[in-house]
Amino acid sequence: MAHFAQPWVDKYRPKSVNEVAHQEEVVHTLQKALESSNLPHLLFYGPPGTGKTSTALAMARQLYGPDLAKARVKELNASDERGINVVREKIKAFAATSVGQPVAGYPCPPFKLLILDEADAMTQDAQNALRRTMEAHSKVTRFIFICNYVSRIIEPLASRCAKFRFRPLHGGIMSARISHICTEEGVELQEGAMETLGKVSGGDLRKAITTLQSAVRLKGLKVHPQTLLDVSGAVPESVTQGLLQACRVRTVSTVQAAITDAIADGWGAQQLLLEFQAGLLKDATLKDDQRAKICTVLAEADKCLVDGADEFLQLLHVASVAQQAICSA
Amino acid sequence: MLWVDKYRPRQLDDLIIHQDIGDSLKKLVSTGDCPHLLFYGPPGAGKKTLIIGLLREIYGAPVEKIKVETKPWKIELPNRNIEIELTTVQSNYHVEMNPSDVGNQDRYIVQEVIKDMCRNRPLELKGQRGYKVLLLNEVDRLSREAQHSLRRTMEKYSATCRLVFSCSNVSKVIDPLRSRCLCVRVPGPTGAEVQQVLQHVADKENLQLPDALRQRVVQMSERNLRRALLSLETCRVTQYPFTDNQPVQLPDWEMYIQEIASFILQEQSPKRLYEVRGKLYELLVNCLPAELIMRTLAVQLSRKVDDELRHKTIELAAFYEHRLQEGQKAIYHLEAFVAKFMSEYKSWSIAVLG
Numbered sequence: 001m002a003h004f005a006q007p008w009v010d011k012y013r014p015k016s017v018n019e020v021a022h023q024e025e026v027v028h029t030l031q032k033a034l035e036s037s038n039l040p041h042l043l044f045y046g047p048p049g050t051g052k053t054s055t056a057l058a059m060a061r062q063l064y065g066p067d068l069a070k071a072r073v074k075e076l077n078a079s080d081e082r083g084i085n086v087v088r089e090k091i092k093a094f095a096a097t098s099v100g101q102p103v104a105g106y107p108c109p110p111f112k113l114l115i116l117d118e119a120d121a122m123t124q125d126a127q128n129a130l131r132r133t134m135e136a137h138s139k140v141t142r143f144i145f146i147c148n149y150v151s152r153i154i155e156p157l158a159s160r161c162a163k164f165r166f167r168p169l170h171g172g173i174m175s176a177r178i179s180h181i182c183t184e185e186g187v188e189l190q191e192g193a194m195e196t197l198g199k200v201s202g203g204d205l206r207k208a209i210t211t212l213q214s215a216v217r218l219k220g221l222k223v224h225p226q227t228l229l230d231v232s233g234a235v236p237e238s239v240t241q242g243l244l245q246a247c248r249v250r251t252v253s254t255v256q257a258a259i260t261d262a263i264a265d266g267w268g269a270q271q272l273l274l275e276f277q278a279g280l281l282k283d284a285t286l287k288d289d290q291r292a293k294i295c296t297v298l299a300e301a302d303k304c305l306v307d308g309a310d311e312f313l314q315l316l317h318v319a320s321v322a323q324q325a326i327c328s329a
Numbered sequence: 330m331l332w333v334d335k336y337r338p339r340q341l342d343d344l345i346i347h348q349d350i351g352d353s354l355k356k357l358v359s360t361g362d363c364p365h366l367l368f369y370g371p372p373g374a375g376k377k378t379l380i381i382g383l384l385r386e387i388y389g390a391p392v393e394k395i396k397v398e399t400k401p402w403k404i405e406l407p408n409r410n411i412e413i414e415l416t417t418v419q420s421n422y423h424v425e426m427n428p429s430d431v432g433n434q435d436r437y438i439v440q441e442v443i444k445d446m447c448r449n450r451p452l453e454l455k456g457q458r459g460y461k462v463l464l465l466n467e468v469d470r471l472s473r474e475a476q477h478s479l480r481r482t483m484e485k486y487s488a489t490c491r492l493v494f495s496c497s498n499v500s501k502v503i504d505p506l507r508s509r510c511l512c513v514r515v516p517g518p519t520g521a522e523v524q525q526v527l528q529h530v531a532d533k534e535n536l537q538l539p540d541a542l543r544q545r546v547v548q549m550s551e552r553n554l555r556r557a558l559l560s561l562e563t564c565r566v567t568q569y570p571f572t573d574n575q576p577v578q579l580p581d582w583e584m585y586i587q588e589i590a591s592f593i594l595q596e597q598s599p600k601r602l603y604e605v606r607g608k609l610y611e612l613l614v615n616c617l618p619a620e621l622i623m624r625t626l627a628v629q630l631s632r633k634v635d636d637e638l639r640h641k642t643i644e645l646a647a648f649y650e651h652r653l654q655e656g657q658k659a660i661y662h663l664e665a666f667v668a669k670f671m672s673e674y675k676s677w678s679i680a681v682l683g
Contacts, residue, residue, distance in 0.1 A: 007364060007487055009509075048505050077481040078474070081440055085408050121477045207508040210364070214511040217360055218353045233499075233512045252631070252639040264517035264552040266370035268499040301647075305500045309651040310620045313627065317647035320640045 008213045009206050012181055013054050016062050020051050022173040026164045030055070034062060037109035041134060041143045043158060045150040046166030049204030052146045055166075056115050059144075063113070065106040072099065072108075077117035087129040095137040112141045119145040120152035127154045134160055168203025171195075178208060187212070188222045196225040200232040207232075235271045240279040243272075247323045255319045259312065269311035273298055273318065280322075290325045297321040333558045336530050339393070341382040345529060346522045346554075347375055350513060351382060357511075358386045363460075365483055365492045367468075367507060369499040370515030373553030376495045379515060383493070384462060388422045395420045404441045413437060423462040429470035439471075439478040447486035460491050468494040469501035476503045483509050517552035526554060527561055536565065541573040549577050556580075582617055583625060590629035597671035602664070609663050619659030623650045623666065630670060638677055645669050 014020045017030050026044075033039045044052040060073040074094050076082060094114060102108030116122070134143055134157075145161060147153055169177075175194050182189055201208035214231045215223050229236070239262060246258035262272060277298055280291060301314040338344050341351040357363055366383075368376040384392045399416045413434055418425040424446060428438045446463060468476070483492055483506075494510065496502055518526070524547055531538040542564070550557035560577055568575055579587075589608050593601070612622050627646035631639040645666055653662035 007484075010484060010487060048508060078477040081406060081437075083406075083408075085406075117481060118477060121474065204508060210508060210511070214364060217357050217362075217364065217511070219356075231511065233507075233514055250636075252636050252643075256628075256631075260551070264371050264374075266374065266514045266516040268369070270500045304647070304651040307651060308501050308654045309647070310624055310654075311498055311500060312624055313643070313647045313650050316643050320643045324640055 007210070008181060008185070009209050012177075012184075012209070014051070014058050017055060017058050020055050020058065022169045023051060023055070023164075023166055026055065026166065029162075029164070030059060034059070034107065037063075037107045039109065039111070039142050041138070041145075041161040043145045043147075043150070043153065043161035043163045044166060045147050045153075045163070047168055047204065048148060049201070049206035049208075050166040050168060051205065052166050053117055056117075056144050056146060060113050060115070063107055063109060065103055065108075068103045068106070068108060073113045073115065075115045075117060078121045082116075082122050082126055084123065084125045084129050087126045087133070091130070092133050092137075095133055095141040098140055111139070113144060114141055115144045115146065117146045118148075120147035120149050124154060127157055131156050131160070169205050170203065171198045174198055174201070174203070174205060174208060177205060178212065181209065181212070185216070186221060187216055190222060190224050192225040193223050193228060196228045200228060200234050233268060233271060235267050235275040237275070237279070239265075239267060240272070240275045243276060243319065244279055244283065244322075247319055247326050250323075250327050252320065252323070255323055256316060259315050259319055263312050263315070269305055269315055270302065272315065273302055273305075276318070286326065293325045294318070294322045331559070332530055332534070332562050333555055336533065336558070337378055338382060339385060341379075341386050344378070344382065345526055346518050347379060347515065350379060350515065354379065354383050354513075355386055358383070363387065363491055365487070365510045366494065367499075367502065367510035367512045368493070368495045368515055369497065369502075369512065371517045371553065372497055373550075373555035373557075374515045374517040375554060376515045379513075380464060380493055380495060384423055384464075387462070388420075392420045392422050402438075402442050404437050406437075411437065413442075415442065423464060425464040425466070427466045428475065429467050433472060435471055435475040436478055439475045439482070443479070444482050444486075447482055447490040447492075450489045460489055462491050462493055464493045464495075466495055467497075468506075469496035469498040473503065476506055480505050480509070518554050519552065520547050523547045523550055523552065523554060523557050527557060530558065530561070534565075537570060539571050539573050542571050542575055542577070545577050549579065582612060582615070585612065586622065586625045587629055590626060590633065593630065593667060593671060594633055594674070597675045602668055602671065605667050606660070606664055609660060609667075613659060619653055619663060620650055622659075623653065623663060626663075626666070634674070638673065641673050642670060645673070 017027055017034065020027050042056075044055065046052060057075075060069050063069075064072045076086075076091070080086070091114065094112070097112075099110050099112055102110075119127075130143075143161070145153060145157065150158065150163070150165075175198065178194065178197060179189075181187070197208050197212060200211060211228055211232045212223065215227045218231065219227045243258055243262065246254050249255070263269075277295065280286065280294055297318050301318045304314050305311065341355050344351045368380060370376055395418055397416065397418050399414060401412050401414045404411050404413060411434065413431050415426060415428075415431060415438060426438075428435050428443070431438055443463065443465075450459075465471075479492075492510075494502070494506075499507070499512075524543060527543055527546060528538065538561075546557055546561055546564070549560060563578055564571065564575060567578070585608070589605060592608070593605060595601075609622065613619065623646060627642055631642045634642065649662045649666040649669070652665075653659055656662060
């Protein structure tokens with residue numbers, strides 16, 4: 001039925017560990033573990049869209065099959081309350097229960113899986129409370145932690161797990177995956193579309209697939225690179241060039257007008273800064289120390305934006321510093 | 330009814346501006362399947378109008394039958410129970426809410442209320458789509474935790490529920506959410522587009538709108554359509570028939586901030602600072618967002634000083650606004666900005682004028 005159509009990200013989620021793209025060492029190790037039905041506690045980390053959750057889910061499916069998975073696998077993510085009390089009660093209770101009968105046709109090792117997705121969002125206390133639980137019930141339960149920033153997982157937990165780093169996907173692997181989806185869905189990529197997709201996604205496969213699907217939905221099965229750019233929200237070069245041009249003029253009001261316009265056009269500030277930096281580095285007329293000055297303030301502004309500061313003021317500050325640096329020489 | 334509401338297009342076909350986006354949305358719906366959506370753009374650009382049009386396109390006219398409901402949600406946490414009051418606007422097909430209203434407890438709204446709504450499949454009535462739409466306003470004001478909590482919810486229940494977000498500051502929406510949505514940029518209307526809409530409304534109201542006045546309203550609107558329409562209506566109320574040189578009134582808070590700016594420039598002393606504080610409090614108790622005060626004040630101040638000092642003003646404003654976001658109480662940071670500006674201005678005027 002058409003209206004139950006799934007997002008492609010879910011539709012083409014790898015069904016088995018083998019299918020996980022690009023993460024050879026991870027796949028290799030897990031394959032071994034699956035064969036021997038012996039698994040350590042696991043910690044997956046890496047940037048978004050590299051296949052961490054997919055691997056964990058695929059592994060659960062391969063180990064237990066669809067029926068048993070419900071009883072043997074528990075997935076907790078940031079959408080569930082995971083304070084210290086939950087760890088003390090729910091998680092401990094789940095970890096402590098013994099396992100039931102295996103199902104024919106799947107390895108069904110004698111332990112359960114507890115997947116803690118987005119584990120870096122758990123509090124320190126909650127993580128601490130897990131330490132002993134992990135050890136005490138390791139006979140019947142294996143933990144899988146998934147996170148973006150391994151530094152936010154406390155050391156005692158990390159040292160109890162086998163760590164796997166998921167790398168951003170580079171061009172070749174991503175295009176293989178994308179072209180697979182394209183043939184399945186009958187999408188025709190026009191020249192340059194694949195490169196554009198690689199560029200806007202920056203190694204994030206989920207972003208690439210979502211962008212592709214959005215483009216297809218909006219403009220039909222023939223995908224043009226420009227459509228991809230529009231959909232991804234990337235800032236076109238003309239905007240940043242205009243900004244740089246405004247910075248060359250000596251009056252502040254010119255810069256202010258340019259920034260006001262850019263904001264009113266709805267461009268995201270972070271994207272704008274990124275493109276601004278690219279434009280800056282390409283510009284041959286600037287000296288190195290000028291660039292250095294501007295880049296410093298770019299970095300500061302980015303941090304402020306992440307903290308939730310106002311877009312207009314931050315951009316204006318960057319532009320004002322850029323103007324001073326460019327015009328003072 | 331205000332003109333802003335009266336002349337809000339109800340359907341994607343009626344749009345005057347952003348027709349290209351409207352067409353894309355129509356195509357999106359006609360494929361029978363709609364992804365999660367994130368509309369972003371400055372205030373008064375038409376995000377909400379597009380969303381209303383989209384809902385209408387998906388579900389047809391019955392979606393306009395809405396009821397507003399304020400209901401307390403009892404949420405059981407492991408160690409305590411809390412009660413959160415949340416206002417929702419809903420039809421049979423969609424629910425609209427403003428989860429950031431509940432402040433720092435927004436996480437529970439996402440974890441309990443939204444998840445609950447997502448989980449329930451809508452009744453399969455004839456002619457109805459297999460999913461419902463959950464419309465969340467101002468997602469940029471949601472806390473980090475709440476946004477993280479949305480991540481898996483969006484994937485898990487994508488079969489029964491589509492989330493539509495709207496926000497003005499897209500940098501405040503975390504990457505994982507953005508990568509799960511189809512992001513739609515809604516740019517503010519250009520001057521010409523604002524003019525076109527003003528003329529359209531004036532024609533419908535049978536008003537004679539002189540060119541000069543229209544130009545001025547457009548200029549004052551700062552590419553914000555809502556603001557343009559409101560000030561046009563204000564002009565209509567104050568004086569009609571329109572004259573060419575009729576003044577267009579600024580919103581009163583903006584005039585007040587202008588006043589504060591000139592007040593600061595007149596004299597820089599602790600006593601003046603004390604008086605300014607009183608005025609800032611006046612703005613804050615009227616529920617004006619602190620960042621808006623900071624931004625407007627910075628723009629007003631920098632308008633009246635010389636270029637060298639402008640750079641400094643911008644730097645200060647950026648610095649203190651960031652502090653303001655990190656901190657708890659807005660007044661400290663606003664006042665710190667004013668104090669610092671006064672000192673900079675004073676030393677500059679001593680250096681220049683002697």
